[in-house]
Amino acid sequence: MKFGLFGGAARGADQTGDSQSYRSFIDYVVKAEELGFESLFLVEHHFTGAGQLSASMTLLSYLAGLTSRMRLGTGVTVLPWHNPVLMAEQAATVDVVSNGRLDFGIGRGYRPNEFHGFIVDPATAPARFDEAIDLILKSWTTRDRWSHQGQYWRYRDIIVEPQPVQQPHPPIWVAAQSEASIRQAAARGQSLLLDQFSDTQAIGQRIAWYRDEQVIRGVEARSHQIAVTRGLLLVDDDAKRNAEVDRRLKAIAMLAATARVPNEEGEAPVVGSQMLDSSQGATEASTVIGTPEACIARLKELEAVGVDYVLFNDPWGGVERLRFFAREVLGEFSGQPVEESAVA
Known part of the structure; x- marks a missing residue:
């Protein structure tokens, strides 16, 4: 089993500016690589007022120079927020400066406040x-000049x-x-x-759909091509368990609140089109929680x-929690001991 990080720089409750949170997050990522974590997947969010990461490609370019x-x-x-050719250029630049380490994660968008802010009709997101x-x-695979006249974007020569x-x-x-979307991803490789x-x-169940579609389509099934965030x-x-759960519940509540259209009441859909179950039971069921023995289980x-x-995803545990995980849990799944110098 491989382990990576998911999230981004986020302004703490005791911070008034963003530079401190970005610096802290950058140090966190660099240390995670030393501890044996395989990857980082950065979020992209806009217009929250809570200091969330918005320019993921810019930060990845910087991290490319600090990691190896x-x-x-x-x-x-x-993708609906971005000019696709400009995004192709930015993403390819990250791949170049990182010497081929980019994983390009994409989505249609789900937060009402972002569709509202960009003045994009959610019904147009799939197209x-x-x-x-x-x-x-x-853009990545064509070596000659080309033009395009589409529904949303146009380019000339x-x-x-x-x-x-990374090729292609x-x-x-x-x-x-x-x-449907999971089977589509599997069919497209x-x-x-x-x-x-x-x-x-x-x-x-979702993994089973993906693997079943690979069999139907004759697509090669490989390890580590499905990543699950926890x-x-x-x-x-x-004794510290309940305090951690309470803290995560508050974070989820803030996530839901910042995803709403400003001045509108009601719950915001947080995952796809489904309403988020923010109960304590659901939160505990979807986390890796407890002592090392419980987390391993x-x-x-x-x-x-x-x-x-x-x-x-761990916005507040910091390097100390990563170090604790590397020392007490990682070796159970990595098949090799963790270097003492990294966890000291």
Whole structure:
């Protein structure tokens, strides 16, 4: 089983500016690579007022120069917000400066406040997404000049540079939840990003859809092409467990609140088109939680339904929690001891 990180820089409650949170997050990622974590998938969010990360490609470019092994991904780039040719150029640049370490995670968007802010009709998101990904792939794989007159974008006599290091293009990761979208990703040979709020049973069902479609289509099934995000609530004493759950519940409530259209009441859909179950039971069922022994048991439950790649979302645990995980849990799944110098 492989482990990576999911999330981004976020302004703490005690911070008034953004520079401190970005600096802290950058140090966190660099240390995670030293500890043996395989990847980082950065979120992209806009207009929250809560200091969330918006320019993921810019930050990945910077992190490319500070890391040497870690895969650098987007979780996800919301294609309806972006000019696809400009995005192709930016993403290819990250792939070049990282020497071929980009994982390009993409999605259609789901937050009402973002559709509202960009003045994009949510009903157009699927068509915008499809046209954008076709243009990005064409940009990465076409060596001659080309033109395009589409429903949403037009270009004349362009040649897109730079070309990515990974050929024919960086891996495409799709955030998907419904059976139809998961089967579509499998049929297209795209990797799959699964959410951090669904329980183990739901995750297992989605993996089964993906693998079944691969068999139907004759697509090669590979390890580590499905990544599942989980909250990491590892503690050294079970007495601390409830406090961690409470803190995550407050974070989820803030996420839901910032996803709403300003001045509108009601719950916001947080995962795809489904309303988020923010109960304590649902939160505990979708996290890797408790002492090292309990976390190992939860990860083995995930492993039993086909999970071999877990991305941890942990906005407040910091390097100390990563170090604790590396020392007490990682070796159970990596098949090799963790270097003492890294966890000291």
